Amino acid sequence: MKQRRLWGILLLFGCVTLSMATLAWSEGWEWGEHEEHERSSFLRQTAGVPPVINKAYKNECSACHFAYPAGFLPERSWVKIMGTLDDHFGENAELDAQTVTEIETYLRSHAADRAPNRFSRSIVRSIGSHNTPLRITDTSYFRRKHGEISPRMVKGNSKVRSFSNCLSCHTGAAQGSFDEDGVKIPGYGRWDD
Ligand code: HEC
Numbered sequence: 001m002k003q004r005r006l007w008g009i010l011l012l013f014g015c016v017t018l019s020m021a022t023l024a025w026s027e028g029w030e031w032g033e034h035e036e037h038e039r040s041s042f043l044r045q046t047a048g049v050p051p052v053i054n055k056a057y058k059n060e061c062s063a064c065h066f067a068y069p070a071g072f073l074p075e076r077s078w079v080k081i082m083g084t085l086d087d088h089f090g091e092n093a094e095l096d097a098q099t100v101t102e103i104e105t106y107l108r109s110h111a112a113d114r115a116p117n118r119f120s121r122s123i124v125r126s127i128g129s130h131n132t133p134l135r136i137t138d139t140s141y142f143r144r145k146h147g148e149i150s151p152r153m154v155k156g157n158s159k160v161r162s163f164s165n166c167l168s169c170h171t172g173a174a175q176g177s178f179d180e181d182g183v184k185i186p187g188y189g190r191w192d193d
């Protein structure tokens with residue numbers, strides 16, 4: 001009888017250890033995304049996406065929406081966006097040539113393919129090399145991260161309306177923080193899963 005109990009406890013320990021190891025492994029998989037060398041470069045990464053520092057960008061590109069951090073799209077996307085401002089998601093967002101050059105230079109040098117933080121790296125990896133998305137919300141990284149949020153919390157929510165309104169849920173977005181802990185969906189409160 002005593003020995004049976006001992007075996008039971010050992011078995012329980014084994015299960016707990018195994019599931020903890022699996023959890024650790026799957027988490028590593030999440031941000032490591034199949035790449036072996038990822039772990040060594042992890043230490044060099046910064047924690048979040050750097051907030052916007054360019055004045056012209058902040059002034060001109062936040063009239064209709066939040067000035068999205070440059071580190072959320074690759075360089076080629078920003079080039080395309082800045083080259084098609086006359087037809088910008090159904091709006092005319094044209095600017096004079098000098099301002100376009102200044103903003104484009106800023107966005108390119110801080111683009112996701114140049115930013116050493118975990119979000120930017122994951123976004124770049126989630127985009128096929130032949131794709132040039134014009135939307136952060138179109139990347140598979142974004143879709144994966146927001147896949148559990150129901151339409152009634154976004155489209156059907158008058159305080160959100162569109163996933164493009166990052167600020168309405170990410171309370172720290174202006175400071176460059178997109179951590180899950182800082183998420184608060186209007187009308188639904190804090191996000192914990
Ligand atoms: C006249 C209004 C207006 C201005 C000015 C404007 N935008 Fe936009 N932008 C929009 C609209 C409308 C959308 C689509 C939003 C939606 O679908 O909810 C959009 C979407 C975007 C998106 C995609 C967001 C997503 O869904 O991931 C990016 C990136 C973007 N704008 C960049 C810029 C940049 C860079 C500038 C400055 C050069 C700029 N915008 C200025 C109206 C504007």
Ligand code: HEC
Nearest residue numbers: 119136145154162163164165166169178179180183191193
């Ligand atoms: C309707 C609310 C909502 C909107 C709008 C929204 N998000 Fe999120 N976002 C969330 C929630 C909730 C999570 C956490 C999801 C999870 O992991 O369970 C999240 C997660 C994220 C993450 C991953 C955080 C991490 O630590 O892994 C990033 C990055 C992010 N959002 C960026 C954005 C950007 C950029 C925009 C705008 C283009 C945006 N989000 C718009 C609700 C929102």
